[in-house]
Amino acid sequence: MSKLSVSTRAPxxxxxxxIKAKTEHLITEMAGYQKILFAEARRSILxxxxxxxxxxxxxxxxxxxxxxxxxxxxxxxxxxxxxxxxSHDFLWRxxxxxxxxxxxxxxxxxxxEDILVPRVNKFLTEKQIIQRMKDINHFEAMLQNEGxxxxxxxxxxxxxxxxxxxxxxxxxxxxxxxxxDDDWKARRKWQLYMDTYEMIFKKCNAPExxxxxxxxxxxxxxxxxxxxxxxxxxxxxxxxxxxx
Numbered sequence: 663m664s665k666l667s668v669s670t671r672a673p674x675x676x677x678x679x680x681i682k683a684k685t686e687h688l689i690t691e692m693a694g695y696q697k698i699l700f701a702e703a704r705r706s707i708l709x710x711x712x713x714x715x716x717x718x719x720x721x722x723x724x725x726x727x728x729x730x731x732x733x734x735x736x737x738x739x740x741x742x743x744x745x746x747x748x749s750h751d752f753l754w755r756x757x758x759x760x761x762x763x764x765x766x767x768x769x770x771x772x773x774x775e776d777i778l779v780p781r782v783n784k785f786l787t788e789k790q791i792i793q794r795m796k797d798i799n800h801f802e803a804m805l806q807n808e809g810x811x812x813x814x815x816x817x818x819x820x821x822x823x824x825x826x827x828x829x830x831x832x833x834x835x836x837x838x839x840x841x842x843d844d845d846w847k848a849r850r851k852w853q854l855y856m857d858t859y860e861m862i863f864k865k866c867n868a869p870e871x872x873x874x875x876x877x878x879x880x881x882x883x884x885x886x887x888x889x890x891x892x893x894x895x896x897x898x899x900x901x902x903x904x905x906x
Contacts, residue, residue, distance in 0.1 A: 664860060665811070665860065665871065666818065666856055666859065666860060666873070668873060668875070670823065670875050670876060670877040671820075671875055671877045671881070672875060672878050672880075673882035678878075678879070678880055681881060681884045682880050684886075685726075685880070685884045685887050686772065688888055689726060689729040689887055691891050691894075692887065693730050693731070695891070695894035695895065695897075695899060696735075697731065698724075698899040698900065699734070699894065699897070700731070700733070700734040700764045701764070701901050701902060702764065702900060702901065703763045704763055704764075705763060705764075705899075706761035706762060706763050706766070706809060707761065707765075707767070707810070707812075707813065707890075707893070707894075708761055708766075708810050708811070708812045709766065709769065709772055709813050709815070710725070710766065710769045710774070710812065710813065711769060711772070712817070712819075712850070712859075713816060713817030713818070713876065714855060715824070715828065715842075715845040715848060715849070716824050716827035716831075716845065716848075717817035717819040717824070719770050719771070720770065721879060722883060722886060723737055723770060726890070727766075727768065728887055730766065734765055735765070735767075735768070736761070736765060736766075736767045737768045738759040738769070738770065739768075739770040740756070740769065740770070740771045741771070742779075743755065746864075752773070752776040752794065753776075753798070753801055756772065756773045761810060763770055763809060767853055774862055774866070777791055777798075777858065777862060778855060778858050778859070778862075780904060781854075781858045782858060792865075795861075795862070795865045795866050798866055799865075799868065802868070802869070804881050811897065812869050812871070813872070813889060813890065814871045814872055814876050815872045815886055815889075816863070816872070817876040818875050819877055821852055823876075824849065828841075828845055830899070833875045845888050847858070866905055872885075872886075874883070874886060
């Protein structure tokens with residue numbers, strides 16, 4: 663079954679205001695656990711956010727992580743590689759921004775862009791794409807062996823909702839700065855992107871992907887906050903004891 667066959671919207675029976683209240687509570691809990699994670703300084707968390715243009719990655723970061731201590735959080739946005747980055751292996755720039763022990767790092771786009779863009783635009787052969795996925799699996803396994811918990815989220819937005827949001831960037835003065843003609847060009851290759859994501863979900867699924875319905879921001883934020891809160895809680899974090 664396709665992972666992208668699930669709905670992009672919340673179940674109709676859910677009450678928006680109640681879910682938003684639950685999200686606020688989850689964020690408060692996250693902040694409490696983050697303090698212990700930072701003090702413990704034995705493990706770290708890497709949050710990987712993927713999704714097509716206008717799927718709400720920026721807004722998610724602002725709304726879900728706003729209550730955390732900035733001293734223990736870092737956001738990294740990966741765009742097209744610079745000349746220096748392109749002169750190294752494709753994971754070189756990624757490894758540089760992985761979290762130190764005690765930290766939470768958020769990747770707004772990630773190493774998976776180095777599969778998506780080259781495959782959709784045919785910059786690499788299929789054999790090279792498959793090899794990159796194998797390299798990513800080894801890379802993520804190494805991070806986990808070293809104490810980094812990896813949480814991978816795909817913002818699952820519908821094509822119709824994406825069109826609405828892209829058009830708003832051309833009509834809402836507060837969102838003009840987000841407009842980019844290249845987003846519309848990429849939209850023409852929607853199915854190629856979806857096919858590539860399906861390949862990624864199948865071949866790079868350890869740790870597994872969380873497919874997040876993203877047409878409604880309030881539901882998206884709730885699901886991500888819930889997963890992060892549960893992950894932090896299950897880590898059994900502990901404040902260090904006095905030494906000596």
